[in-house]
Amino acid sequence: MKRVCIVCEGQTEETFVRDVLAPAFYHLNLNLIPEMVETSPGHKGGALKYDRVKRHLRNTLRQNSAPVVTTLFDLYRLDSDFPSFAASQAQPDLSRRLNVLKQALHADVVAEAGCQPERFIPYIQPYEFEALLFSDVPTLTRIEPGWQSATAALAAARAVAESPEHINDRPETKPAAHLERELNNPSYRKRRHGPIAAQKIGLAKIEAECAFFAAWLAQIRELAQP
Numbered sequence: 001m002k003r004v005c006i007v008c009e010g011q012t013e014e015t016f017v018r019d020v021l022a023p024a025f026y027h028l029n030l031n032l033i034p035e036m037v038e039t040s041p042g043h044k045g046g047a048l049k050y051d052r053v054k055r056h057l058r059n060t061l062r063q064n065s066a067p068v069v070t071t072l073f074d075l076y077r078l079d080s081d082f083p084s085f086a087a088s089q090a091q092p093d094l095s096r097r098l099n100v101l102k103q104a105l106h107a108d109v110v111a112e113a114g115c116q117p118e119r120f121i122p123y124i125q126p127y128e129f130e131a132l133l134f135s136d137v138p139t140l141t142r143i144e145p146g147w148q149s150a151t152a153a154l155a156a157a158r159a160v161a162e163s164p165e166h167i168n169d170r171p172e173t174k175p176a177a178h179l180e181r182e183l184n185n186p187s188y189r190k191r192r193h194g195p196i197a198a199q200k201i202g203l204a205k206i207e208a209e210c211a212f213f214a215a216w217l218a219q220i221r222e223l224a225q226p
Contacts, residue, residue: 002067007035009074014035015194016194035060062114069119071105071122071124075127082105083105088104102123121216126169127165130174133175133201134157134175146186150184
């Protein structure tokens with residue numbers, strides 16, 4: 001079984017990979033393993049400074065046990081020290097912005113690790129993990145009985161965006177801000193509810209709604225080819 005290491009933004013993404021993504025790839029003989037970057041002594045995940053990310057990716061790529069390494073980082077509040085960050089900000093659309101970031105990240109990490117280029121697949125999720133949950137708002141709001149009254153408001157936030165992944169990156173209107181504002185009784189908790197919601201929505205629906213995410217999973221699936 002081919003091992004694919006997914007370096008995650010935080011604990012929510014780690015759980016999502018473990019509980020939702022990994023089981024969906026077992027039949028392809030791909031073993032998806034999540035891990036997080038150490039952000040301070042004894043702590044992992046969140047506040048991803050690029051120097052720590054680069055060091056972690058380099059060290060992981062140099063391990064024989066991790067033939068392929070990819071990332072699952074949020075575009076929202078991405079550290080400005082990421083390669084070509086300023087150039088990406090000047091791009092007129094989301095696709096070009098992501099391409100600039102991914103190409104620069106790939107070149108920098110491969111050069112640092114001294115590995116074969118195909119062993120590193122950079123991915124940055126627009127604009128954050130919670131965007132994926134807007135793929136099916138009715139299913140999301142059925143998770144907790146007290147959430148169904150928020151269906152209309154969340155559906156409206158989804159309707160004005162080109163796709164769930166285009167729900168923007170302003171602090172008051174990013175995907176997580178909508179969920180934290182509308183989902184109460186109980187309050188939305190990213191680490192608890194995020195992976196559960198993604199599992200109930202299902203990868204097929206998420207991929208149908210989220211083209212950037214779907215393209216990333218397609219790259220991973222290609223690793224199963226002989």
